[in-house]
Amino acid sequence: MNEGIVVAEMTADVxxxxxxxxxAVLFSLGVIGVLARRNIIFILMSIEIMLNxxxxxxxxxxxxxxAADGQxxxxxxxxxxxxxxxxGLALILQFYHRTVTVDADAASEMRx
Amino acid sequence: MLxxxxxxxxxxxxxxxILFITAGTLPRRWIAAIGVGSVGISxxxxxxxxxxxLSAQQPYTQIVWRWMAIGGFNSAVxxxxxxxSVVMMLVVxxxxxLIHLYSAEFMADDEGYSRYFAYMNLFVAAMLVLVxxxxxxxxxxxWEGVGLCSYLLIGFWYRDPANGxxxxxxxxxxxxxxxxxxxxxxxxxxxxxxxxxQPLMQRAQESWPVGSGLAIxxxxxxxxxxxxxxxxxxxxxxxxxxxxxxxxxSALIHAATMVTAGVYLIARTHVLYELAPPIHTAVAVxxxxxxxxxxxxxxxxxxxxxxxxxxxxxxxxxxxxxxxVGAWAAAIFHFMTHAFFKALLFLAAGVVIQxxxxxxxxxxxxxxxxxxxxxxxxxLIGSASLAALPFIDAGFYSKDLxxxxxxxxxxxxxxxxxxxIVGAFLTAIYIFRAVFVVFFGPVNIExxxxxxxxxxxxxxxxxxxxxxxxxxxIPEYLGGIPAFTELLSAVxxxxxxxxxxxxxxxxxxxxxxxxxxxxxxxxxxxxxxxLDRPAFVTRLIESPVGVxxxxxxxxxWGFDWLYDRALTRPFVWLAQLNRSDIIDFFYAGVAWLxxxxxxxxxxxxxxxxxxxxxxxxxxxxxxxxLAVFA
Amino acid sequence: MTAAFYIAAxxxxxxxxxxxIETNAVHALLNLIVSLLAVAIVFYVLGAPFAAALEVIVxxxxxxxxxxxxxxxxxxxxxxxxxxxxxxxxxMWMAPAGLSAVLLGELIYMLWQGPAxxxxxxxxxxxxxxxxxxxxxxxxxELASMLLLxxxxxxxxxxxxxxxxxxxxxxxxxEAQQETQR
Numbered sequence: 028m029n030e031g032i033v034v035a036e037m038t039a040d041v042x043x044x045x046x047x048x049x050x051a052v053l054f055s056l057g058v059i060g061v062l063a064r065r066n067i068i069f070i071l072m073s074i075e076i077m078l079n080x081x082x083x084x085x086x087x088x089x090x091x092x093x094a095a096d097g098q099x100x101x102x103x104x105x106x107x108x109x110x111x112x113x114x115g116l117a118l119i120l121q122f123y124h125r126t127v128t129v130d131a132d133a134a135s136e137m138r139x
Numbered sequence: 140m141l142x143x144x145x146x147x148x149x150x151x152x153x154x155x156x157i158l159f160i161t162a163g164t165l166p167r168r169w170i171a172a173i174g175v176g177s178v179g180i181s182x183x184x185x186x187x188x189x190x191x192x193l194s195a196q197q198p199y200t201q202i203v204w205r206w207m208a209i210g211g212f213n214s215a216v217x218x219x220x221x222x223x224s225v226v227m228m229l230v231v232x233x234x235x236x237l238i239h240l241y242s243a244e245f246m247a248d249d250e251g252y253s254r255y256f257a258y259m260n261l262f263v264a265a266m267l268v269l270v271x272x273x274x275x276x277x278x279x280x281x282w283e284g285v286g287l288c289s290y291l292l293i294g295f296w297y298r299d300p301a302n303g304x305x306x307x308x309x310x311x312x313x314x315x316x317x318x319x320x321x322x323x324x325x326x327x328x329x330x331x332x333x334x335x336x337q338p339l340m341q342r343a344q345e346s347w348p349v350g351s352g353l354a355i356x357x358x359x360x361x362x363x364x365x366x367x368x369x370x371x372x373x374x375x376x377x378x379x380x381x382x383x384x385x386x387x388x389s390a391l392i393h394a395a396t397m398v399t400a401g402v403y404l405i406a407r408t409h410v411l412y413e414l415a416p417p418i419h420t421a422v423a424v425x426x427x428x429x430x431x432x433x434x435x436x437x438x439x440x441x442x443x444x445x446x447x448x449x450x451x452x453x454x455x456x457x458x459x460x461x462x463x464v465g466a467w468a469a470a471i472f473h474f475m476t477h478a479f480f481k482a483l484l485f486l487a488a489g490v491v492i493q494x495x496x497x498x499x500x501x502x503x504x505x506x507x508x509x510x511x512x513x514x515x516x517x518x519l520i521g522s523a524s525l526a527a528l529p530f531i532d533a534g535f536y537s538k539d540l541x542x543x544x545x546x547x548x549x550x551x552x553x554x555x556x557x558x559x560i561v562g563a564f565l566t567a568i569y570i571f572r573a574v575f576v577v578f579f580g581p582v583n584i585e586x587x588x589x590x591x592x593x594x595x596x597x598x599x600x601x602x603x604x605x606x607x608x609x610x611x612x613i614p615e616y617l618g619g620i621p622a623f624t625e626l627l628s629a630v631x632x633x634x635x636x637x638x639x640x641x642x643x644x645x646x647x648x649x650x651x652x653x654x655x656x657x658x659x660x661x662x663x664x665x666x667x668x669x670l671d672r673p674a675f676v677t678r679l680i681e682s683p684v685g686v687x688x689x690x691x692x693x694x695x696w697g698f699d700w701l702y703d704r705a706l707t708r709p710f711v712w713l714a715q716l717n718r719s720d721i722i723d724f725f726y727a728g729v730a731w732l733x734x735x736x737x738x739x740x741x742x743x744x745x746x747x748x749x750x751x752x753x754x755x756x757x758x759x760x761x762x763x764x765l766a767v768f769a
Numbered sequence: 770m771t772a773a774f775y776i777a778a779x780x781x782x783x784x785x786x787x788x789x790i791e792t793n794a795v796h797a798l799l800n801l802i803v804s805l806l807a808v809a810i811v812f813y814v815l816g817a818p819f820a821a822a823l824e825v826i827v828x829x830x831x832x833x834x835x836x837x838x839x840x841x842x843x844x845x846x847x848x849x850x851x852x853x854x855x856x857x858x859x860x861m862w863m864a865p866a867g868l869s870a871v872l873l874g875e876l877i878y879m880l881w882q883g884p885a886x887x888x889x890x891x892x893x894x895x896x897x898x899x900x901x902x903x904x905x906x907x908x909x910x911e912l913a914s915m916l917l918l919x920x921x922x923x924x925x926x927x928x929x930x931x932x933x934x935x936x937x938x939x940x941x942x943x944e945a946q947q948e949t950q951r
């Protein structure tokens with residue numbers, strides 16, 4: 028009981044919208060990064076920002092109801108991000124070996 | 140015994156399957172054994188089945204299997220045996236067997252030996268399906284099957300483009316009739332709800348009054364099919380050209396069996412014609428006109444096989460005349476005797492033509508009486524039967540019966556009889572013209588080679604049949620044993636001479652006498668004009684009118700010319716007009732449109748990842764706008 | 770604690786902006802790590818200490834180390850920075866920024882449509898998370914493990930260098946690029 032009170036003091040009294048707003052802003056910045064950068068490494072980083080923003084949205088929503096499900100979703104996103112980054116970075120290496128550039132626009136052999 | 144029925148058409152089909160699959164890899168002996176043997180077994184089976192039928196005297200139906208049974212539609216492979224189909228089956232199997240036997244030697248040196256027998260076996264199977272089918276759908280299968288074999292065998296020597304053209308002409312012209320027939324089947328099925336012939340005829344009788352529009356339409360459309368298949372006016376143009384095929388083919392398909400399928404069809408569906416008097420009359424008129432036109436054309440041919448082809452058209456005209464006046468049994472009787480003597484004539488002509496190195500022109504032949512005695516006697520017997528020389532041959536009895544019934548058929552009877560008797564006179568002239576020109580006079584070409592056993596046997600057997608085949612029906616003034624018509628009376632209605640006689644039986648003798656005298660007079664005219672004093676005929680032909688008429692008749696009354704001008708050329712003209720295919724514009728437009736769409740959309744396929752990501756972002760933004768604000 | 774949220778949020782946004790406009794990959798990466806750490810603070814403030822710990826350890830730690838390795842391996846150098854500067858022309862920024870602004874506007878609109886919700890205000894302990902994970906979400910854990918395995922296999926396969934083929938290709942391509950840079 029005592030512990031619960033202490034914990035309650037440690038949480039901030041922030042409306043859920045603010046947490047979600049922060050997530051939305053980070054996500055939009057990630058979108059700009061993906062669309063505007065040509066360097067494939069920066070694109071991958073921007074994707075990480077977007078994934079992280081999505082995780083933040085889950086945490087914020089989970090905090091609203093004090094439910095553990097939000098954190099579980101975040102952990103799943105984390106696992107996803109780990110897998111995605113490992114494959115993505117391997118792809119970047121392979122891409123660089125083949126084209127000797129990090130320009131994402133160089134990979135346009137599928138042009139119709 | 141009767142349940143062997145399904146095997147009758149099965150054996151030739153089996154023979155076809157073997158020959159078709161082996162595709163000429165078998166030794167020639169085996170090919171002949173399979174080709175002839177399968178039809179021979181079929182003939183023996185037909186005999187057994189016929190014996191069973193004659194002892195039972197009951198119509199017999201055998202359903203082999205059903206394709207489907209949906210609602211009222213019941214499609215089965217079923218065979219129906221009654222007096223009519225027994226006669227057809229026996230004639231088809233026996234004549235086919237004899238002609239197959241003949242072919243085994245006749246075609247011995249042909250490279251397409253296996254192909255020939257495969258087609259012939261398929262033909263026999265299809266023809267048997269046609270005459271034995273218990274429903275019109277199966278009958279139509281046989282109908283198209285014989286049409287296909289006819290096409291394949293006319294164009295058998297396909298390396299000569301003319302043969303291919305003749306085959307195509309036969310196919311297209313009969314297709315005109317077949318289309319009418321199919322529409323007729325549709326009419327029957329939609330209005331009577333059945334295709335099995337017996338229930339169909341019953342329902343027609345119950346639901347359609349005499350002279351009703353539907354009955355006239357159905358009978359007329361089926362008649363269209365019969366006209367095409369049986370080479371009657373106005374669809375007779377294909378048969379003379381069909382002589383491009385091997386001679387045994389002409390004997391089997393284009394004389395004895397297939398071309399009489401129309402006669403069988405009309406006899407089989409006679410109820411419809413009795414319900415449609417205008418069409419019934421039209422059958423008689425078409426028959427009378429055809430027999431006259433074809434007889435005139437036969438008189439002016441120089442090609443031996445074309446004489447016989449026009450003669451076939453003319454003789455089928457007699458059958459149609461008989462059908463048209465309601466003498467159903469007489470038509471079938473004439474079909475039988477005609478199958479004997481016309482097959483005989485063709486086979487004899489085949490011997491003559493082959494021994495003279497494919498010489499078809501009768502005026503380059505001559506004096507073959509002593510060189511080819513077997514062919515001569517066969518041809519003479521066939522000619523006598525065709526010309527209906529009195530008493531001694533089969534053709535006399537059948538033609539006499541037709542003419543007698545024609546006379547009795549109401550007010551128009553005597554006029555139709557007149558056409559028939561003129562035709563009989565012309566028949567005697569044109570066929571004995573061929574006899575005298577080919578077998579008498581000086582020898583022009585020496586025949587070579589020898590005629591073997593396999594050719595001789597069919598000629599002898601058919602000669603006997605052409606002489607004695609008529610004795611199954613002895614007319615009243617000779618004692619009166621109408622066995623044939625009595626057999627068929629269970630299936631076909633009584634002829635006019637029994638239902639509504641307009642002439643006394645005393646007149647029958649007089650009419651027969653006239654016919655007999657005219658036939659003999661025809662022979663005499665032919666003797667005088669073409670053997671004794673040919674100068675007179677030569678002068679006649681060389682006169683301006685004679686030349687024109689001769690050309691006109693030799694070309695079959697200009698029907699080919701007429702069809703060329705009236706149908707072919709306008710069609711070709713239309714095709715020329717539509718060279719760029721107007722209707723295709725629409726489809727080309729569709730193709731152009733999709734190609735334009737492709738051009739447009741393929742621009743979006745830049746291959747740039749960021750471009751695609753932008754597409755996803757833009758799409759998400761749009762979707763959210765739609766979800767939130769709309 | 771409320772102030773901590775706002776400070777961390779501002780830091781996270783600024784650091785993220787630095788990531789997407791930075792020309793040097795290593796600098797961008799460091800900014801990204803700052804952003805992630807700020808987000809970790811936000812997590813903690815929102816009552817998710819376990820998630821905050823994972824954010825620091827896995828995201829800012831393990832995943833970013835992978836990035837560092839790759840950037841080191843590529844060893845792009847000063848030329849790459851100059852190239853980045855060329856690529857970051859304003860006209861490249863305009864359309865994506867506009868699109869993102871629209872997207873953000875929509876999100877904000879949607880957020881402010883709903884009722885203003887105040888959190889319950891209790892911390893969700895790792896014990897609760899773990900209990901839920903290995904209870905109802907067990908199947909999801911298995912799926913995540915399979916995903917990671919697939920990532921492992923994929924990364925191994927793609928990361929292999931096919932020396933026999935790749936080397937001459939690489940060299941000719943490198944020469945060609947040097948040619949164009951001149």
